Amino acid sequence: MNEFLWVVYPYLCLMVLVVGMLSRYNYDQIGWTSKSSELLEKRLLRLGSPLFHWGIIFVFLGHVAGLLVPIEVYRSLGVTEHLYHMGAMAMGGLTGLMTLVGLLLLLWRRLSVRRVLRHTSGGDWLALLFLIATVTLGLLMTLVYNVSHLPYEYRTTVGPWIRGVILLHPDAALMAHVPLVLQLHILTALALFAVSPFTRLVHIFSLPLAYLRRAPMQYRRRTPAPFERARRDEGI
Numbered sequence: 001m002n003e004f005l006w007v008v009y010p011y012l013c014l015m016v017l018v019v020g021m022l023s024r025y026n027y028d029q030i031g032w033t034s035k036s037s038e039l040l041e042k043r044l045l046r047l048g049s050p051l052f053h054w055g056i057i058f059v060f061l062g063h064v065a066g067l068l069v070p071i072e073v074y075r076s077l078g079v080t081e082h083l084y085h086m087g088a089m090a091m092g093g094l095t096g097l098m099t100l101v102g103l104l105l106l107l108w109r110r111l112s113v114r115r116v117l118r119h120t121s122g123g124d125w126l127a128l129l130f131l132i133a134t135v136t137l138g139l140l141m142t143l144v145y146n147v148s149h150l151p152y153e154y155r156t157t158v159g160p161w162i163r164g165v166i167l168l169h170p171d172a173a174l175m176a177h178v179p180l181v182l183q184l185h186i187l188t189a190l191a192l193f194a195v196s197p198f199t200r201l202v203h204i205f206s207l208p209l210a211y212l213r214r215a216p217m218q219y220r221r222r223t224p225a226p227f228e229r230a231r232r233d234e235g236i
């Protein structure tokens with residue numbers, strides 16, 4: 001079972017992610033969008049969306065620092081275990097909470113605004129469900145488990161395991177004694193990767209770089225602005 005969960009299952013999810021993304025790109029480029037619903041409701045979106053997006057960007061950077069940078073690098077820089085975990089819990093806790101509050105606001109918006117609800121697809125629910133589950137489990141680990149127990153040293157277990165997955169020689173034994181909440185967090189995150197090609201999350205891979213080189217666009221009002229009307233009346 002351990003081998004299945006930490007060797008087979010991660011590659012199954014990553015395979016669905018890669019093949020799913022490639023085939024969606026091939027067959028559904030028009031549907032490759034974040035499906036903005038800004039025109040349907042702005043007030044809650046203006047608060048929920050930046051909270052979620054900024055939160056998740058910092059959570060992502062935290063994962064890179066905590067999981068991809070080996071613990072030896074921190075030790076050689078003189079960063080003690082205590083200092084590392086205090087920093088990780090403070091930053092991770094804050095940015096994780098931002099992400100969760102943003103997600104809950106976006107969920108509330110989807111449920112409470114009829115027009116948004118009517119434009120919500122199965123894929124949108126799937127993405128929200130897996131995002132909320134993954135983020136909640138991550139936060140439970142950082143803010144509940146680590147506070148009620150000693151901070152868990154994932155840099156000697158989960159860190160080497162995930163680097164093994166990336167380098168194609170994962171060691172399932174590293175994950176055998178990881179706390180259950182963290183195991184569930186990682187399994188849910190992998191499931192999120194697998195469902196993402198079938199949802200609006202495809203937009204993660206679209207950086208609108210063409211915008212930077214695009215010719216400027218002019219927007220004109222359909223009805224003349226007051227100063228234009230005044231000019232016209234004065235015959236200028």
Ligand code: HEM
Binds near residue numbers: 162186189
């Ligand atoms: C396989 C991929 C992932 C691994 C191995 C992983 C691992 C971890 C680890 C080790 C922690 C720290 C737990 C602690 O403080 O003791 C954590 C926390 C967290 N994770 Fe993940 N995670 C993954 C994917 C994700 C994804 C996709 C998301 C968001 C959708 C996410 C969101 C969070 C959040 C919000 C926290 C709490 C805040 C923080 O400490 O950064 N994780 N995760």
